[in-house]
Amino acid sequence: MTASIEKLRIDRQLDEALACGADPLHLVEMFGVAESTGIKYANAARQLLSTPIEDHLAGRVHESRSPRSR
Incomplete structure (x- = not known):
């Protein structure tokens, strides 16, 4: 499988x-993403x-649970 950026x-x-224990604010600060993305x-x-x-x-974990499908 080829990994893309x-x-x-x-x-x-x-x-x-x-x-990080699923802390959305940490993700916003760490990656500079929007709050909605951190959430x-x-x-x-x-x-x-x-x-x-x-x-x-x-x-048995559904694709709908992944971040890309939202």
Whole structure:
């Protein structure tokens, strides 16, 4: 799979959202994104953090939960 700049950016922002406890203000400050974008990534991180790992491993996490589909 080829990684594009856009995919890398999305991955980095979501990774940071997971690492910072899904704090949207941290994401706004860290990446200089709009508040709505920080909230979007924080919500996606919260969803991932609240989903059992078994669901992730079994492929039962829906694409609608990812930041790109919002």
